[in-house]
Amino acid sequence: MTQPALSRTVRRLEQEVGSPLFERHSKGMQLTAIGSALLPHATLLLREAENATEEINAMRGLARRTIRVGAVGAIASLILPLAIEGVLKAWPQLTVSVMEGVWDRLAEGLIKHEIDLALSATAETPDEIEAIPDCRWQDRSNIVAATGHPLRRKRKLTLEDTMNERWAITPRGTAPYQQLQQVFRDSGLGLPNIVVETRSVIVLKSLVTRSGFLGWMPESIYDADRRARLVNLLDIPGATSVRTLTAFKRRLGILPAPAAQLLLEIRRLAARPTKW
Template sequence: MAIEIRQLRAFLAIAETGSIGRAAERVHLTQPAISRTLAEMERRLGHRLFERHARGMAPTAAGETLLPYARLMIFEAEQARRALDALDGLERGVVRVGAVGTIVRGLLPGVVRTLLANAPGLSCSIIEAPDEQLQAQLCAREIDLVIGSAAVDDGELATIGECRHDDRFTVFAAADHPLSDTSLAAVLACDWVMPLEAMAPRRMFLETVAATGAGVTPRIALETTSHDAMLRFVAETRLLGWLPQSLIADALAAGQVRVIAVPELHVSRRFFLLQRARGSLPPAARAFIDLLPLISGETE
């Protein structure tokens, strides 16, 4: 049984679009050509891979079984091409990294500056998103590495190191906020703006509050997915916020917000470097890792 990469690309296009016509457009084939490619693939495998229905085409049980392996084989073929392109050095290649906001703003600019100075032919794709979204993109092979606040070793993803980066969360308020009593009880009695409930910083905040033993659950009056929105709402309302100092530094310097000194709520978090548990890293990604200030860990 010999399956070619071009056949896998056609199979994947049909599975993802649910249509012979749209799949043909994606892989730049005519509809008869992609139909012949699918028929030849099914003949070689000895299994029917799709069923036709009123809304298009859906994978059979055999097709569903093949799907993750097809994605992996296509990805590895692309990685091989990228590795061969880089044999003469890092003249070409793309570093695809996902990171949480404080890493994008604090750690990565210096790393990327050094990387591009060492290898001017490289390019970088940096994605900023919450941990959960980054992990999903890593699993989907949309990025090669993640630097986030969660260590993961679940068979799909693997933690390969811990980054050395100081990231202290702090309470902040509008510069003209009337709060004068900065005791823990008084601060927790205020209304807050927070990330969505499912996001890691929100969980971390509530765990930090619980660890104080105050026996109070702060009222979350506003929630958002955006750090910038949190800053804007805090600056223009009487809500309190809780973000890393690196993310509020510009607003502090501009006099828009001020820090509320509550030692019990000023905590640091750790950052971890993740890659997929299976498959290899392209040379460009390895060069990127070599520049990270890792406390521990080795790439495979």
């Protein structure tokens, strides 16, 4: 669209709304308060139109539909791959786009329409997002160490024995960090010696398996490494935490059909966690 055509479109929209949508000044333009209020509704309409076009083109055989989903690492490591496998068996024409991240990034992705479903631990949500109540399951987090870590030679380990070890964990404010903090607090202890904070699951696992660090991870994150006998939990009384995981979507708008198919498969798996 040319600049004159864009200007005419903006003027027509401002006439329909009955108020300026932009403040114009020497450095450019910025949204007015009314423009800012209109923006999320305009974004929703645009995305719904794109979804409709994508669905029609798929029905006509002109395009393939895409599942856009985001997940925290624990879900991306286990239940999400299983759900994707199940959906693609039934709907092989679909493609999948996955965003992995912590909750704040996933919530942003939902609001910005980068993803249509987010899979994470239950959490407080912005007004634009809602949890899907009939899609819930649980996972368990533990203190983990390499199979050859010196602490394994000590009998009757306690949390206090881990205080001066080097720890690697996700950053302050993330759910795993808060879980670990609560576990130590319940035993009357402060935080242990956290040396590395990172959002990278690969870095966390490498520090535990290769560099002698202790970590705090959901079982699904380290399951493959446990099977390979590289890492395992430390058997410490009280050093386990259970959390509830669920699916989230935007409060407004229609859940696109590909995301709805994935949600059905996740519901099926969540109802049968012993089969994972």
